Amino acid sequence: MYWDKKMETLKTADLKEIQLKRLKKTLKQVQNVGFYQKKLADAGINPSSIKTLDDITKIPFTKKQDLRDGYPFGFFAVPMKQIVRIHTTSGTTGKPTVVGYTRNDLDAWSDLIARNMTMVGITADDIFQNMVNYGMFTGGLGFHYGAEKIGMTVIPSATGNTKRQLEMMHDFGVTTIHCTPSYAMHLSEVAEENHVSLGSLKTGLFGAEPWSESTRKMLENRLGITAYDSYGLSELFGPGVAFECQERDGLHIWHDCYLVEIIDPQTGEHVADGEHGELVVTPLVKEAMPLLRYRTGDVTMLMEDGCLCRRGKKIARITGRSDDMLVIRGINVFPSQIEHVLLKIPEVGNQFMVYIDKINHLDEMTVEVEINREYFSGELADLANLQRKVVKELRDALELRTTVKLVEPGSLPRFEGKAKRVIDRREKE
Amino acid sequence: MDTHNYIIRQISIFSENRPGRLAAIAHALGEEKINILAFSIAEANGFGVVRALVDNPEKAHNKLQALGFNIAFTDVIAVKMKDQPGGLYEVAKILGDAGINIEYSYAYSGKDGAVLILRVDQVEDAIRKIRASGATLLERSVFH
Numbered sequence: 001m002y003w004d005k006k007m008e009t010l011k012t013a014d015l016k017e018i019q020l021k022r023l024k025k026t027l028k029q030v031q032n033v034g035f036y037q038k039k040l041a042d043a044g045i046n047p048s049s050i051k052t053l054d055d056i057t058k059i060p061f062t063k064k065q066d067l068r069d070g071y072p073f074g075f076f077a078v079p080m081k082q083i084v085r086i087h088t089t090s091g092t093t094g095k096p097t098v099v100g101y102t103r104n105d106l107d108a109w110s111d112l113i114a115r116n117m118t119m120v121g122i123t124a125d126d127i128f129q130n131m132v133n134y135g136m137f138t139g140g141l142g143f144h145y146g147a148e149k150i151g152m153t154v155i156p157s158a159t160g161n162t163k164r165q166l167e168m169m170h171d172f173g174v175t176t177i178h179c180t181p182s183y184a185m186h187l188s189e190v191a192e193e194n195h196v197s198l199g200s201l202k203t204g205l206f207g208a209e210p211w212s213e214s215t216r217k218m219l220e221n222r223l224g225i226t227a228y229d230s231y232g233l234s235e236l237f238g239p240g241v242a243f244e245c246q247e248r249d250g251l252h253i254w255h256d257c258y259l260v261e262i263i264d265p266q267t268g269e270h271v272a273d274g275e276h277g278e279l280v281v282t283p284l285v286k287e288a289m290p291l292l293r294y295r296t297g298d299v300t301m302l303m304e305d306g307c308l309c310r311r312g313k314k315i316a317r318i319t320g321r322s323d324d325m326l327v328i329r330g331i332n333v334f335p336s337q338i339e340h341v342l343l344k345i346p347e348v349g350n351q352f353m354v355y356i357d358k359i360n361h362l363d364e365m366t367v368e369v370e371i372n373r374e375y376f377s378g379e380l381a382d383l384a385n386l387q388r389k390v391v392k393e394l395r396d397a398l399e400l401r402t403t404v405k406l407v408e409p410g411s412l413p414r415f416e417g418k419a420k421r422v423i424d425r426r427e428k429e
Numbered sequence: 430m431d432t433h434n435y436i437i438r439q440i441s442i443f444s445e446n447r448p449g450r451l452a453a454i455a456h457a458l459g460e461e462k463i464n465i466l467a468f469s470i471a472e473a474n475g476f477g478v479v480r481a482l483v484d485n486p487e488k489a490h491n492k493l494q495a496l497g498f499n500i501a502f503t504d505v506i507a508v509k510m511k512d513q514p515g516g517l518y519e520v521a522k523i524l525g526d527a528g529i530n531i532e533y534s535y536a537y538s539g540k541d542g543a544v545l546i547l548r549v550d551q552v553e554d555a556i557r558k559i560r561a562s563g564a565t566l567l568e569r570s571v572f573h
Contacts, residue, residue: 371443371499378441378501380471380478381532387474405475407445410497 003118007256009310018256020053022284029290032077035070061293067097075289076100083288088136089234099234100288108285109237112254113146116243120228122176124151129169131179134158138238139208143178166196173200180330181211185361188222201225207239208330210318229317235294236283242315250303250314257285262302265322273302278322297323328363331400335422341397347375347386351412358426366403373409432556435566436504438486442479443499446472454479461492466572467546469535484573505548509565512543520545527558
């Protein structure tokens with residue numbers, strides 16, 4: 001099934017023509033952004049420099065840090081009057097990255113979600129429970145409007161209260177769910193413990209964090225569903241950038257909307273199809289916040305073989321990151337954010353260690369931090385207050401609950417050269 | 430009344446809750462021939478504070494600090510109890526009637542009877558009230 005058969009199955013020559021036309025339009029659109037005016041002028045590029053798609057390699061990359069430096073609205077290419085929504089995503093320190101949408105952007109985005117859901121066989125007859133954060137995170141509203149566009153019955157249940165979620169799934173005859181794969185695992189366990197039967201369920205859409213084939217098998221068995229991998233990032237609208245079709249062998253990325261390059265993260269050079277590298281995307285239909293050669297940090301490859309469904313070239317499931325970003329319960333965390341928080345609390349030292357574990361299928365982050373010798377009063381209550389303070393400050397900055405361990409001064413490892421402060425003990429399947 | 434004589438210097442040592450930390454503290458004090466007269470551990474979420482009355486708090490402080498421990502002095506007072514059933518009640522009632530709020534306390538029973546060690550928020554006020562109530566406070570010279 002296709003949502004937009006023409007665009008989803010374009011012949012290569014037609015696709016390239018559309019891509020080039022849209023790339024040129026995007027180059028015009030970025031001229032409204034000070035950062036790009038300067039960047040392109042410095043690189044000696046004007047709109048006429050880009051005559052073919054291959055010319056894109058002349059354009060410098062855009063990095064997440066650039067977006068952060070533009071906080072809050074530095075990358076908006078349209079007047080605020082035309083911005084109809086804002087989402088945010090975690091930045092590397094302190095301030096989040098802000099993304100904005102025009103009405104056309106929201107329409108294009110929900111259209112992509114509709115393509116993805118239709119691709120896996122979901123229709124207006126389906127009842128959809130959307131179990132992700134509905135706030136600043138793009139996953140909630142993104143899927144919500146895409147599903148409504150198809151005409152599904154949407155249950156905006158958001159996160160939390162697993163028993164209530166299961167009750168709704170059962171009582172409302174839910175056929176399709178969207179959540180993080182780790183939450184789905186948790187859900188399946190609570191369902192088993194409470195003997196909740198989920199006979200109506202057919203399809204699970206899982207994204208926002210990497211998950212393995214063995215997790216897929218387990219989820220499918222336990223929930224009685226077919227599970228599909230969903231990929232996206234806020235800078236490229238949100239979820240919906242790429243999605244598995246019913247073959248479930250790689251993700252179709254929407255080439256008419258996203259110009260894809262895979263590079264060697266060290267050299268910035270293109271790698272061949274079938275070789276892993278960092279995904280670099282130039283969105284082709286974004287109005288409010290056009291980007292050029294955006295480095296996603298995600299490691300994947302372009303797959304060589306075509307697909308039975310006749311849609312375009314697929315990317316492999318994301319295998320990791322080319323930077324130090326962590327994904328904890330679907331939330332992006334940079335170690336530098338943790339450092340930033342600790343620097344603001346004089347009662348603790350600046351050394352820290354982060355441990356990530358999977359406990360009952362959910363990511364748990366533990367931060368060890370040294371207490372500052374000068375602030376030790378000898379009172380247990382003061383230490384307990386300090387511990388609570390660090391937990392709260394981390395929660396405010398990361399939007400994530402962490403466990404904080406206070407340790408003795410001087411007890412954490414000191415690093416010469418590149419610090420290895422993060423120990424990820426989650427099982428690599 | 431000189432309340433100063435009744436204020437005893439407790440050492441408070443921050444310790445992670447993991448095997449061997451108490452042994453490290455005790456070993457260090459033993460090496461310096463410092464005698465521990467009373468002792469308790471308070472624990473919270475993953476860490477604790479070791480509290481001790483020792484015969485030479487300055488020396489203990491210097492030694493443990495040199496070893497990298499986080500250590501502080503805390504003022505406490507010591508009330509004599511009868512080492513017999515009802516002894517604690519007698520003292521606790523006096524404190525309660527005198528309106529003294531206890532932050533924490535621990536006790537030991539030695540050759541000269543039983544002693545209740547108290548950490549209170551208004552230490553000088555507490556000393557006056559306890560003395561006025563007729564209970565016996567131990568002087569700091571008993572310890573160090």
